[in-house]
Structures are given as structure tokens and as C-alpha cells.
Amino acid sequence: MAAVRVKTVAQVQREDRRQTMIIVVLSAMCLSGFGYVIYDYVQITNRIVLPEQLSDVDAAVRQLEADGLVMSLDVPHARLVVSDAEWSELSHEEKVGLITQLARYCAEKNQAEFWALTVVGGSSRAILGELGLMGLNVN
Numbered sequence: 001m002a003a004v005r006v007k008t009v010a011q012v013q014r015e016d017r018r019q020t021m022i023i024v025v026l027s028a029m030c031l032s033g034f035g036y037v038i039y040d041y042v043q044i045t046n047r048i049v050l051p052e053q054l055s056d057v058d059a060a061v062r063q064l065e066a067d068g069l070v071m072s073l074d075v076p077h078a079r080l081v082v083s084d085a086e087w088s089e090l091s092h093e094e095k096v097g098l099i100t101q102l103a104r105y106c107a108e109k110n111q112a113e114f115w116a117l118t119v120v121g122g123s124s125r126a127i128l129g130e131l132g133l134m135g136l137n138v139n
Helices: 009-045 054-067 084-089 092-110
Strands: 070-074 079-082 117-121 127-132 135-138
Touching (some): 079 084, 084 117
Parallel strands (some): 079 117
Antiparallel strands (some): 117 127
């Protein structure tokens, strides 16, 4: 004959608490995962990205001038003058992306062998970033 196992009230309560805790932990993990996905999406969509086609870069630079970030771009000398205040609001990744994309643009326009660009503050005249033979430096 098979023995019937009867659970006590304390065992049932312990099992209920355990199941509740598992549900709470899994729900918290799902919510934090969705939160990260939303955060990552916002970070990606708020970045400055220049077009891949060289013919479209001029229009993008004009838009950056209208937005107040870029004051001037001297392609033959690979020199970008920016607003100090607007530059300081950019993230490090945005600064690196802008420098490398415009250095590529200047190199292709000038038919240069290597990418180079110097970013200068409009009011401070300080070098805020540069890409050249010595590598990339972003302030």
C-alpha cells in the first residue's frame, strides 16, 4: 500500500513563500532587462551620426552648424572649430565618432594617405580633440 504524505500548514506556507520569492526575483530581472533595452535604444538614437556617403556629409555639417555645435570646418587643413559649450555636452563616444567620421571625410576629400582632424574650441582656441599619426586624443 502506498503511503500518503500529508503536508503540514508550516510546510505549505514555506513553499508558498518560496514560490512568491521566485516570482518576485524573476519579475525584477525581466523589468531590469527591459529597462536596459530602453536605455540602450535612447543612447543609440541620440548620437550624432554623419552619413556614409561623402556627398551627404556637407549637408550634415551644415545641420550641425545650424544646431550650434560646428562653427566651421576647414577641409583642406582638416580643422574643425566647435562651440566649447556644445562640445562639452557631447558624450565621449559622440566626440570620437564625430572626429573619426570627419577625419575620414577630410582625408577622402584631400586624397590624403591617413586620416587627420583637429578640433578647436571656438572661444577658448584650445585643442579639444585630434586624430593624426600619433593616434586619437579627445578632451
